Amino acid sequence: MKKFIAIFFGVATVGVFIWTAVFLYQKSQQKPVVYETQQPFVTDIVVKTxxxxxxxxxKEVEVKSQVSGVVETIYVEAGQPIAKDALIAKIQIIPNMERLVAAESRVETARLRLDNANTELARQKSLFADQLIPEFEFNKYQYDFNLQKEELDAAENALAIVREGASQKAGKISNQVKATLQGLILDIPVKEGTFVTETNTFNAGTTIATVAxxxxxxxxxxxxxxxxxxxxxxxxxxxxxxxxxxxxxxxxxxxxxxxxxxxxxxxxxxxxxxxxxxxxxxxxxxxxxxxxxxxxxxDQVLAINERLLLVENGKTYVEVETAPQEFERREVVTGLSDGINIEIVSGIAKDARLKVR
Known part of the structure; x- marks a missing residue:
């Protein structure tokens, strides 16, 4: 019995040794490398930046106020189409006291000068009627009277603009903000009650609306x-x-x-x-x-993926499969490339199978 057990263990040991040797031999053998292949294809090559x-x-403009004051009424809203010269908002003028006083003083001065010119003109008209002065002398006083009258009109218009934002003579209203462009209102950055400043040589002014x-x-x-x-x-x-x-x-x-x-x-x-x-x-x-x-x-040219190319000594090659997993190197002429695919001008046929490295 002991002899049988010894023989059994001996045979088992030899078997394990043989199995281990075969396993290690198979592990040491490298598997053959199988290369993938791709065929050329027809596509459009587009190079772009x-x-x-x-x-x-x-055309986009910022419509601003011509006077300083408080936004009294807004007649439109963002996203609304608007015609040129259409009313956007009305500004309630808060007169600048310094400018108001200066405008009132100018009116009073112009009125005094006009009264004086009128008195002098009446006196000279009497002398001219009695033929005591020549006509050209009388015309100077008539001209001075007309000049002072025009000055008073200008002063009164300036005072009206300061007070009300409207010119009495021209009929223009400066406290009304109108569109300077036909288009769409993109934005109205102010609200009713907002204080706005006028546009002048020192200040860009407050934007009432953006029109484009x-x-x-x-x-x-x-x-x-x-x-x-x-x-x-x-x-x-x-x-x-x-x-x-x-x-x-x-x-x-x-x-x-x-x-x-x-x-x-x-x-x-x-x-x-x-x-x-x-x-x-x-x-x-x-x-x-x-x-x-x-x-x-x-457009519609033969192309391959750029990774299939080999470049050596200034020449471009591909590896073409001649038999299963057997390849030979062939020189090709390339054309336009978009960074991924490249045009093949000559060197291979459409049905060629190319080695993927």
Missing amino acids: VATGKIIPR NMEDMIFEGTVDESEVGKISEGMDLLLNIGAMEKEPFVAKLEYISPQGVDDQGTIKFEIRAAVTLRKDHFLRAGYSATADIVLDRA
Whole structure:
């Protein structure tokens, strides 16, 4: 029995040793590498650059008040279309005391001068009637009287404008804010009761409303200095608007800035393109957009993925499968590339299978 057990354990030990040796041998053997292959394909190769920017109206104006005071009434609201010269708001004038006193003093001075000129004219008219002075002498007093009368009218108009914002002579009302452009009201930054300042040579004045022509929109963006030399006026742009994920808008490049600006260490050039509007979509001012500018294209050409290429000594090669998992190197002539796919001008056929490295 002991002899049988010894023989059993001996045979088992030899079996385990043989199994271990076979297992280690199989593990040490490398599996053959199986390379994937790809075929050339026909596609469109488009080389383009991207410009970032926004959609804005070509004509956008800020309507300001001509007088200082308090907003009494606002007749319109944002988003409402408006015609040129239509009333936007009315300003309640709070007269500047210094200007008011000066205007009243000017009126009183002009009235005194007119009274004096009138008295002198009456005296000279009597002398002229008695033929004691010549006509040209009388005409000087008549001219002075007319001049002082005109001065009084001007002073009274100036006083009326200071007090009421209206000219008595011209009939113009300066405290009424009117649209200077036909279009759409984008914003009204003031409310009734807000104090506003007038527009003058020292102050831009308070903006009452922003009006823009929304039927004439442009794309305004920037391109990198490395790409600006490849574009020119008249090129077509495809605008991808973030807020509108459907079909892109078309625009035509109409301006490239002759001077670049430094943007965080990179020189950028401003571009502007006229947007072709569509009736089924309303473009809002300020939409962010990216513009694809087509620099070059090749339609329906034979192409491969660029990663299949080998470049050595200035020549370009691909590895073509001649038998299962057997490849030979062939030189090819390449054309246009979009950074992912590249055009194959000659060197391989459409049905060739290429090694993927």
